[in-house]
Amino acid sequence: MVRAMLGACCLAGMVALQGDTAMVHQIEAVPDGYHLIAYDDCGVRDRQPHVRCEGVHTYSEAHVAADERTRSVAWGWKEVGARFDQLRPDISYVIAVTYANEPFNARVQSLYAGDVALHGPRALPKGGWERLVFMVPHEAIQDGVLDLRFRLEGPVNVVVSAIELWAPLPPPKALHLTDVSALWKDLEGRALDLAWNPVAGARVTLLRRDAPDAPIAVTETDAEGMFVFKRDVLIALPRNADLLLRASSTDACAEKTVSASDIWFDPIRYRPIPAAIHGLRACVRTLDGSWRMRAGEPAAARGLPLGDHGWRRFKVPGQWLQQGLDVPLTEPVSVATEFPVPAEWRGRRVILRFDAVHGGTQYWLNGVRIGSSENLFTPVEWDVTEQVLFGQPNRLDMEMIVQTESERLAHASGYAFHSLGGIPRSVRIFALPATHLRSLRISAGLDRSYQSGLVEIMADIEGPDAERAVIRSRVLGTDGSHMSQPSVRSRSLSFSVPGIRPWTNETPNLYTLQVELIVGSRVLERITRKIGFRTVEVRGSQLLLNGKPIKLAGACRHETDPLTGRADTARHARRDVVLMKQANLNYIRTAHYPPTQELLDEADRQGMLVEVEAPFCWVGNEGFYSLRAILTPTSAMVDYHHWHPSVIIWSLANESTFNPCFEVSNRLVKELDPTRPTTFNNPAPKRICDIANVHYPRMPFDDYDRDDPRPLLLGEYFFPICHEQTDVRRNPGLRELWGAGHSDPTSDYGKACAREFSWPYTQPGEPPGAWTHIVESRRVIGGAIWAMLDEPFYLPGGKQVGYAWVHGFWGLVDGWRRPKPEHWLARQIFSPVWFPVRRLPFTPGQQHVEIPVENRFAFTDLDRLEFRVRCGRRLSVLRTSGAPGHRAALSVPIPSGANAGDELACEVVDAAGRSIVTATMWLGEPALPRPCKPQSDAVAVPDAPEALGDAAAWPTFHVTRFDFADLWTAQPPFAVLPDGRPETAVTLRGTSLIIRQKWPGFEGAVIMTPDASGAQRIAYEFVNNGADFFAREIGLRIPLKGHDWTLSWDRWCEWGDAPADSIMRRRGVAKPFRGKSRSRSPESVRPRWPWDLDETEEGTADFRSVKLNIYQAALQSSNGPSLTVYGHGDVHVRAAVEGRATAFYLLSRCAIGPLLVRTGDTLKGDFLLEVKNVQEVRKARR
Missing domain, CATH: 2.60.40.10 (Immunoglobulins)
Structure with missing residues (x-):
């Protein structure tokens, strides 16, 4: 059956042989008499025994129309490998490989068997899949080993879906026990055959490893190969007992050990940091500051004094790469510090708390190993009471390595394009009484009338007097008044608080919750929390806050700083929330990991709704081998952030496959916190999360997955013009188009802007009226703009890394926290x-x-x-x-x-x-500008000889090929057209000067005619004689000598006037540079000027930005000459410094979407231009 199935796949997926790309070893099908002897289902980690790869990924059905196995791939940055051994030299083997690829990625890769090319550079099918079969040459197998290498030969990365090895041998008898786990659930798994297909009716026996002859339970697999042992069977077993699974089918058997660590999972619980404890003046000390770091042998480092010359200063919080230590992800780094513990803390418990540690870490205190961790964006804490020296210096050593399972699942350093290794958030020690609160869970909700507050507290108490201890709690108002009578219970309590004002993002009313631990008459410790009373519910397809439907107008936010990376970002929390509030946004998605506590403190205080995301990004079709690494930081996220009123949604992961691990993760989150809904930032076929989630759907959003009854959240949408890196760098004014038409979608202008969104690629922005559509939808609850902040990182020496130089200048605000044009546009679009x-x-x-x-x-x-x-x-x-x-x-x-x-x-x-x-x-209708009234020194067209002499400096036809970048990779790259100098002929016809121009691909004329006012009417008409292409800018270019030109303008803007430092202001003046020439200040130096004055070689952002919809715009030289173009809000202009010259672009078209220009199409337009001090202008053109 396997043979027949794979043979059919071969015929369905066949493509034409490509002998010119080294396909001489390809055959049409697996020969008769051959049987499958090995199979790697490459897209699932524990079903790829022979594969070496960077990770796994599953494409969506929308991108690859195939079954999940075919859509799931192993991938590598430059190579994916596979090794098969114990092969016979007298046998001819056959290899079959399956490739799949999204429609928007131009993957090209080759396949080598040893040193033999089975196929050379080959473009993978876009939006499809293929299966290729090869006879393996004998020389490719060396000493019984066949090494396959899938090598990168183009952009993106390398992928492979399946690898099959066939031979003229009897098929091996094989049975796999896979997907086995019992963490936070029943003990379950699957029995699969050689090709990883289900085996039904297999007998599975559960035993203890140390008692292999005494079955605990027996079951059989179902039609999907699944078997289940209920958790009740496991409860009575010792928690340290390893188990054994034995499976048998008609022709094969298998055994698998299930370790105790794969059965039992304890969610992370953090000790609450006290505000005060009995008998101490201060109970918390920060350890932030100057630490030490070094690469090399960690064991040796632990014995070296911190004054040794091999140690380097390390500022905490911080990342070591940003501080000059460049170490591969797979190599260790030693980090150390010394700190005192107050003598008065003797007799208390001492806790060492890291708000986050980035790397798999081993910890030693005063030479004693205290533990290890690898969760990246949530706290790590240790009870170090037995290791600390009171009243003396204490030596802390950490051996860190970035490449871990948690790093792989978070894709953190890969996403940031650099190592994030370090201690990115604060470190502190704090004291606790001997008997103390080991954990504290707080819920502050509302009663059914949404009028009175309900407080629920669950506590674990640890210590010698734990049985006698009780907790007492009260709620204080903003003025310190008691809002509730003290409530006392031993481990948990709940009480009502009447007369409160509920917390919302519009009215962020906060109260102080005090929780005290008491033994006898003594208060051992006091915990304080700022709480807000509110409830979050999903009712039908609506998300309710305090019983009212809400709409989430938000943005995705990374923890980011240009100079410190993902570290030391807590200092930006207040400013970032202020900026989001100023943009009329009410919601943050913490992409793609939990945020700092400081951000949520500010969200609570200022009024911001938050979706907190677990630290998983682009996780593929993982098996349960990753379950503990997923549950640990997920439970840590919930425990650490659960008491914030601003947190209303838990997100399980970003753009990942909804594999079985996330099913368990969802169950865990719902049990730990039943008060908040969950979501998954990708389609999840089982729909078990409370909120459906999709990224970048097309309008109308209501049409997406209409039969799903859940609320729909647009986890990412509305991204700025950022992918078009080349185009938007030279012309930042394109950013204004992100909001074009949204002020009045029903106007002619709004409808024209909407027509720009008809193309089959994911476009920046959204069609006009998109937010109104969400506001009026009974199903779509909101969306998160991608993104709030730019993503540039600068390493020592100014080296640039990060998504910014792919397409990561994607923020409403730049990395330095300066508002960009989109920030003001968001303020308009999302105004409540x-x-x-x-x-x-x-x-x-x-x-x-x-x-x-x-x-x-x-x-x-x-x-x-x-x-x-x-x-x-x-x-x-x-x-x-x-x-x-x-x-x-x-x-x-x-x-x-x-x-x-x-x-x-x-x-x-x-x-x-x-x-x-x-x-x-x-x-009524906006008034049109006054007619052009040139001054008396305006002149007519020069006579023919002068015109012929200056022909090369007259206006030339200009068009840009649309910059699709990685949004539509099938299209050619950005280019300024036509290319090179044209063949030119200038003639006079009456009072009109006709400048005929011809380039390869374009031919036409510029016609200059003086009008009655003395200005020039300049018309152009050109034919595309070349291939079809997509255009953005269409118009004319006028070259001018030197940089001594000032741009001024008056224009129409659909929103009215923008801020005075915005490139979008209606009236303004801009000089080429901040000073007399371009600044030498590197980009990696924190700027002291607004974003609009950032410079490139073409001028400031203000100067080189297109000015859309002008009434008039001028380039004026300090020497007197000027050129002024007039329009009725239908002309666009742009200036640019180009080498030693300045160019003035007069544009008939500049839009957010492309214009398809076909062969034979005519491009034409006209402008009204006034030239003053013509003699000087003529010199300037020269």
């Missing part, structure tokens, strides 16, 4: 006070206009806000009322003399005086 009508019906002489207002808050009535409306010189301060989800209206007095097209600017201010948004509206 929305103005659905931007062009107000108006007739001159009208005394009032009505402005519709939509309340997109969840908890705030409009009567809590102030509306400051300015029309001309009149400022009106108005109020209205409207419940969340409802509309209201403002009646605005209009001053006499107001005209159609005049602006209204409405600033919305909350009760605390915080500005929410300033929205611009127009009375």
Whole structure:
């Protein structure tokens, strides 16, 4: 049956032989008489016994239309290997390999058997799969060993789905026991045959390893090869007992040991850090500061004084690579420090707490090994009471290595493109009384009426007086008043708190919870927590906060700093939350790992909803061998962050395969914290998480997986223009297009912008009206913009690493925490006070206009806000009322003399005086600019000889090939076209100057005609004689000599005016550089200027950004000459320093989406240009 199945696959997946790429060993099918003797199901780690790879991954069905086995691949950065041994020299073997590939990746790879190429560079099928069969040449097998190497020959990486080894030998009898585990569940597993297909009816016996003749239980496998022993069978067994599984089928048998560590799992519980303990003035000390580090032999390092010359200073928190120690992920680093423990702490327990440690770590204190850890983004703590010296220095040594199972599952260093090894968060020691709280679980919810608070506390008490100890708890108000009577119980308690104000992101009301541990009449320790009373529920397809539906307007946030990497980021917590609030965002997804405690403290205080994500990224179809490494940090995440009111969702992983480990992880999280929903940031076929989650679906979002009844969260969407690295670097003004059309999706402009989203690739931004669609949806609960922050990292010497140089300048805010254009656009798009009508019906002489207002808050009535409306010189301060989800209206007095097209600017201010948004509206249609009125020194076209002499400096046709980058890899890269100098002929026809230009691929003319005002009407018309291509910019380029040019502009903006330091402001002036020439300050030096003044060789971001929809724009030289172009909001301009010259680009088109230009298509447009001080301009062009 295996043979028949694989043979059919061979015929289905066959492609044409490619002899020109070394396919001489390929055959059409496995020969008759051959049998399968080995099989690697490469996409599952414990089903690839011969494979060496970096990891495994499973493509979605949407990307590869095949079964899960075919869609699951092993991958490597440069190579995937496989080794088969004990092969016979007298046998001719056959290898069959299966490849699969997504539609958007241009993978090219070769396959070698030993030194023989079975196939040379081969492009894998996009969005499909193939199975290739090869006769293995005898010379490829050396000493009975066949080494296969799948080698990278192009971009991306190397993948392989399956490897089969066939031979003219009897098929081996094989039975595999796999997927075996009992952590946090029943003992279960599968019985599979040689090709990893289910074996039904196999007899499976459970025994103790030390009593192999005394069966504990017996069962049989089902049709899927599954067997299960209920956990009740295991409860009575000793926790240190290893078990044995014996399986037998009709023609094979197998045994597998199940170690005790694969049966029992204790979730992580942290000791609460006390605010005070009896008899001590201070009970917590930080160990942050100057430590020591060194590479080399760790055992030797532990014996060396910290003053030894081999030690290097290591600032904690920190990463060692950022501090000059570059060590491979697989090699050890020693880290050490000395610290005192106060003598007055003697008689107490002493706890050493790391908020995070990045690396598999062995710990020694004063020469005594105290333990090991490898969870990366959650705390590690040790009771070091028996090892510390009181009143003396204590020596702590850590042997660290980055490459661990946890690192592989988190993909942390790979994602950051550099080693994250180090101690990224704070370290402290704290004292506890001998009898103390070993763990503390807190829940602060609401009763069914959502009026009174409910506190539930569960505590574990440890120590000699644990049986006599009780806990006492009370809630204090913001003024210190008692909100509740003290409640006392031995291990757990619950009590009601009437009269509270619930916590929401709009009203972040916090209270102080005190928990005291008491023995007799003595308070041994006091714990304080800031809590907020709120409930989170999933009801049908809605997510409810305190019983009300909410919409999540958010962004994904990494812990990141350009100079310190993922370390020492707690200092950014307050600023980051402030920036998100300023952008009118209410939700953070902590991609792709748990955040610092400080971030959640700020989210609690300022009012921000948070989805906390477990530290797993791009995890493939893992077996249960990874279960402990998944459950440990997941349980740590829940215990460490569970008491924050801001945390409303637990995310199990990022963009991973929903393998059986995550089923158990979901069960664990729900048992540890039943008060919050779970989600999984990828499709999960079993739908067992509470919230469905998808990344980058197409609009309308409601159409995605319509039969799924759960709430739908867009885990990632709405990413900025960042993949188009080349294009957006030279023209940062493209970033404005991210929000184009969203102010009024029903306008002609909004509809035109929407038409740019019709292409079959994942595009930046979202179609106009996307957020309104979410607001109005009964199913989509919100989304997280990718991303909040840019991702650049600078190593010593200025070396650049990180996603930023792939496509990671993806933030609303840059890595230095400077707002970018998208930050202000988000403020407009996601404003909780929305103005659905931007062009107000108006007739001159009208005394009032009505402005519709939509309340997109969840908890705030409009009567809590102030509306400051300015029309001309009149400022009106108005109020209205409207419940969340409802509309209201403002009646605005209009001053006499107001005209159609005049602006209204409405600033919305909350009760605390915080500005929410300033929205611009127009009375009727926006007024067009005044007609061009050139000054008297404007001149007509020069005569023919002068024109011929200056022909090379006149406007030339300009177009850019669209920069798809890695979004649509089938398309050619970005390019500025046409290329090279054209063949040029200049003639006069009447008063018009005709400049004919011809390049390979383009031919046409620029026609310059003076109009009645004395300005030049410049028209262009060119034919594409080359191949089809996609265009972004289309227009003309005017070259000018030198850099002494200042750009000024006046333009239309759908949102009104942007901040004064924004490249999007309606009126402005920009110089090429901050100084007289380009700054020599490297990018790795923290800037002291706003983002718009960042420089490249083409000028500041402000100068080189396209100015869209201009009324007029000018390049002015300090020597007098100037060029001014006029438009009706339909012309775009861009300036750029190009070598020793400056270019002025006049553009008819510059949009977020591409324009398909076919062979034979004509591209044309025209501009009105005024040239002043023409003699000087002529010199400048030269």
